[in-house]
Amino acid sequence: MSERLAGLARGAGVSRATLEVLLARELGAEGGACGAQAIALAPERSGAGPLLARSLPLSGRGAPWFLRRSAPEHDWRSVEVALPWLVPALTGVNERGLAVAALVFPPAPADLVACAAPALLLAQDCLQRCDDVQKAIEWCERRPAGGRAALLFADASGELAEVAITGSERRVRRARDGVLVSAGDALRIAELEKACAAAGALTPAALGALVADGNGAHAVLDPSATTLVLDGIRHEAALGA
Numbered sequence: 308m309s310e311r312l313a314g315l316a317r318g319a320g321v322s323r324a325t326l327e328v329l330l331a332r333e334l335g336a337e338g339g340a341c342g343a344q345a346i347a348l349a350p351e352r353s354g355a356g357p358l359l360a361r362s363l364p365l366s367g368r369g370a371p372w373f374l375r376r377s378a379p380e381h382d383w384r385s386v387e388v389a390l391p392w393l394v395p396a397l398t399g400v401n402e403r404g405l406a407v408a409a410l411v412f413p414p415a416p417a418d419l420v421a422c423a424a425p426a427l428l429l430a431q432d433c434l435q436r437c438d439d440v441q442k443a444i445e446w447c448e449r450r451p452a453g454g455r456a457a458l459l460f461a462d463a464s465g466e467l468a469e470v471a472i473t474g475s476e477r478r479v480r481r482a483r484d485g486v487l488v489s490a491g492d493a494l495r496i497a498e499l500e501k502a503c504a505a506a507g508a509l510t511p512a513a514l515g516a517l518v519a520d521g522n523g524a525h526a527v528l529d530p531s532a533t534t535l536v537l538d539g540i541r542h543e544a545a546l547g548a
Contacts, residue, residue: 311394329392345408345459346518347467349485354508356531359461361398361408363524385434386535386544388526395431402544403438404463406528412491414455418474426456426472440466448477457489463531
C-alpha cells in the first residue's frame, strides 16, 4: 500500500504527505467513503450467480469516484471503483472471483486508540491477494487496522461474509436467507433486509436500484463472471492493465 501511495503521489504531482492526510481522514466522520450501504446476494436470491452491490458517494460537484484497474506484479488483477485521492478501492472484483465492498462509518474515540492504519486499506489487500471469502476473512482478522468499517465479501462459489471492524476488534457476519446487508446502523440494515425479502429474486439492475436508495449511484459486481457494472457499462477484471 505504501508503494501504491508513492505512485499515486508521483502521478498526481503532489507530496506523499498530502495523500497521507486524505487517507487518514477516512478514519473519521468526514471521510469520502462514509455514508454508503452494500448488499450481497447468494445465487438462490439472484436467480443466477452471486451478486454484490454498493452505493456510491455523490457531491455537489457530481461523482467524485472513477473506474480503476489494478495489475500488481505476481498478484491478482482487479477492476474497481475508487476515489482519486485514495489508495484503496471502495468496491471491486478480482480475476479470481472475489468481490469486496468497503464501507467506513464514524468511529468512537476508543476505535482510534493504537490504530495502525485505516481499515479501508484491507479492501485493496484482499483484492490483490485473496481468491475466496475465507482467505479474505483470515487476512482481515490478522492485519493491524483501526477505525470503524465493514468489508462485505462475495466469491464465485456463492460464499458471502461481512467483516465488521471496530478498532482492534473483528466480527464476522454471515448471510441470512441468502442476503447479507452492510450499512451504518441496525435499523437501516433491517429496512434493506425487509426490502430484499419482499422483492424475491433480484436482478442486477433491481439490486443496484435498491442499494442506491433512489439516487442512482451504485456499482454491481458479479464475482462468478468477474465483472463490475458502473453507469450501465460492464467491465471485466481480467482485462486489468
